[in-house]
Amino acid sequence: MPMMPDDVVLLDAAGRPNGRAPRAHVHDHATPLHLAFSCYVFDSQGRVLLTRRSLAKRTWPGVWTNSFCGHPRPGEEPRAAVVRHAASELALVLDDLELVLPRFRYCATDASGVVENEVCPVWFATTRRAPDPDPAEVAELRWVTPQELGRAVDAAPWALSPWMVEQVLQLGDLVEDDTTTSPSDLVGMVG
Template identity: 50%
Template sequence: MTSDELVVLVDEEGHAIGTARKSSVHGQETPLHLAFSSYVFDHDGRVLLTRRAAHKVTWPGVLTNSCCGHPLPGEPLDRAVTRRLSYELGLPAAPADLMLPAFAYRAVMGNGVVEHELCPVYRVTVDALAVPNPDEVGEALWLPWKEFVDGVLSHALAVSPWCAEQVPLLMELGPDPLAWTPADESGLPPAARVSHGAG
């Protein structure tokens, strides 16, 4: 996504209230906007982690989940997940399963820059090698899910603030990420309930 592309602004109940250029929504007065997080797994249950590129505005160089991003106006979130996984990690299209439909967070960097997102979380299972795009990703690595979770929960592994909040919620779905039952899309914020026929 370029900084000229639009993100969807939302109110506290998750209704779309407008759009703004991506370049304008990550600062010290960041408005609540629609986003997503995704966790990519291989068929052995390992999770793909990424280190955010060093030139990122928010949390540069920080280890995090596989891929995050923003849907374009009118774009279904699962399509946005697939689009960003292709762009950031060179991964082929695969089903994106909704796991945490109502996740939201607000986090502030040391320099005052804020992330403030309604950020549903998706699981994607792939059988392919990741090819990181250096514009977005500094490093990509696979870890066994339990090793990753144990590291996050013990604070031995430093990750992005949203990832740190998501991991305990994902653990509530069960110890095996490949066996998680997808959530109902009716739990998505209203702004994210976009028909696949739209856009």
């Protein structure tokens, strides 16, 4: 089976697909708007998996972030892209995949000047398997409660990926007062 090109979907200012480009050449000092995704994986105890990006990553090396992120390939269904990345980066099989922030968008520049400029829908998923991270993608991982994640975002946002900080804050804005800890209730973790 031939390998699919590792292209990303380029987007116009309104977030509509308008081309493609090799992923390896997209992230630079003038990154065009493109499609991505973020996923938060929960275990049976309601804990969320955080990962520390590999030191070999081109953007935000060594930074703690959500469970995993990636880019759908042109023509790839978003759900299939999330499942593909979970398997390749963490050797995880996902259950109960749910889109929670369909229109999340951000732009951020890392210390080296590389820009992330993405429409990045956010997904929640559960798993019953232990992760086995690809060391080229993940340096470390930790399972934390949603409350611990919320406290980390409040106390040290500078130590976390900027997209995760923004996502957690937006998830917290979705509800006024929620004290439960199931995956769908991550939205109540900040505040």
